[in-house]
Amino acid sequence: MAKKTVQESTEESEILKPFWSGVVTFGLVSVPVSLFPATRGTTLRLRMVDAEGNFLKRRFFGEDDSNALEAEDLVRGYEFEKDRFVPVEDDELDALDPEKSREIDLAQFVDLHALSPLYFERAYFLVPDGGTTKAYRLLAETLAQEERAGIATFVMRGKEYLCAIIAERGILRAETLRFADEVRSPEAIGLPKRVSADSETVAQFAKAIKALQAKTLDRAELEDQRSARIVKLAEKKLRSGTDVVAASADAGEVEESSTNVVDLMEVLRERLRGKLRERVGPARSPGKRTSVRVGQLESTTKAELYEMAQSLNVAGRSAMSKAELIDALEHQPR
């Protein structure tokens, strides 16, 4: 049985490609790593269907073309003047900084506690690549002992990121940080200057705060209640047979509907054990967005998908569900 599990995860990990592969360097020491997201979407995935229950896909159409365009017919474009566009190829973006596209060079190490979480954008786990885990473990151990975080900038998927490399339980994590000019200051917002408050009112609030003080957080508060309600409604329908379209015997559709959901956790466990190295190899050339894979997007939160859709200016994104966003992004230009 154990064998079968490994077999399955091998297949899965081929779907779940890392977001980035390259080396983390400090001094002249280099640690080959791959980055996997530390966040994933909710398990609920709704698909777009027509009134008869047939699965739909998002396709792109040109201005005077009734045929859907294929991915190779599409290219990213920048609007340099109103309604005037210049196409931008991915390899051109990569070439702007090839070093940073494959290297996270930890130039400075800062006090771990000096990092304001307001700047944290997204978290990734670093898993060791290449032959040995020694350099990886050495960096993790040293960061933990010294309570420091390594700071660097690097380029991933056509965008530069500032990141902090943090060790947690022997595992390296990259927190991408917002650049200073991406976080507004209270002055920039136009908030009024702080004035000292009436001490009696402060005391009233202090009393109210004390009354609300609790020891621990009730994790149930952080559960995704909406998804749970949707699943409940859908399962009720499935049980009673209301608004249910049975799985079609059509091969194509079965393939479409089969749950391709990748268990990010499984992949991370395998990769941290140093498994699958030979089989998978470096998944993508550094910093290159050759394609957006199903598994990658499945493990992305809706907010992140929305951000990706925003940066690609996917039309109608604000009205899209997670499934629609995935679908739209899978057909983005490469």
Place this chain on the structure above:
Amino acid sequence: MAARAMWKAVIQCGSLQVPVKLYSAIEDRNIHFRILSRKDKRPVHGAMVNPETGEIVPHAEARRAYVADNGDRAILETSELAALDPEPSRDIDIIAFLLAEQIDHRWYDRPYYLGPDGDSAAYFAFAEAIEKSSLEGLARWVMRGKRYMGALRLHEGYPVLMSLKHTDEVVAAENLKAPGGAALNPKELDMARQLLGMLAAELDLSDFHDEYRERVLKTVEAKAKGGPRLKLVKASKKKPSDDLGGALQASLKAVRKRA
């Protein structure tokens, strides 16, 4: 230039109220691209299509479906999904105040500033009381049809609401096992510690700029003016050394020289 508030609300803290305005603390500086058709270099538009027939299905006719493990689909009407939406409300309910470490930073999602709405007396009193308590509030609110949970804390003396991710969206390191192997060499550990110490710095985020963004903009503008296609440069590939001790020693030497 003051920012525009995205939402108006009232903080409910026990029996006390604080009218506030919510502002995004994030400035979007991403470069936005459009999707073009290669043929005519014009933007494309997207539509939902039945891949079997190639037929376009108008948005109003599309539905969402939940797919069971066996492939059966339960069709969910838009009205049914809308019925599951939370009741709209202007309240930001403070559920609890906790010691700061209780709300894990890994759940933090997006920061929003809270500013006073009208009279600022209660607002500043509330901020001062939070500051004195050194606690972090746990808040719940419904904004634009969505239920949010958030951590209420101060940033530069002003209340900030940090929306939180759902628990199942965060992969916890606690559930993973760190890479193992032979014990680390104490000498190498010591050298690594020395190296970290020499590269230690005070954090100043204003030292870092998104130079790449500027380069991308320059490049596309040059291209728009009819400049040549960019020359593609290959990254020089440094082969990682297996001699960890040697690399550490050389690093220490190089940093000392620089100092």
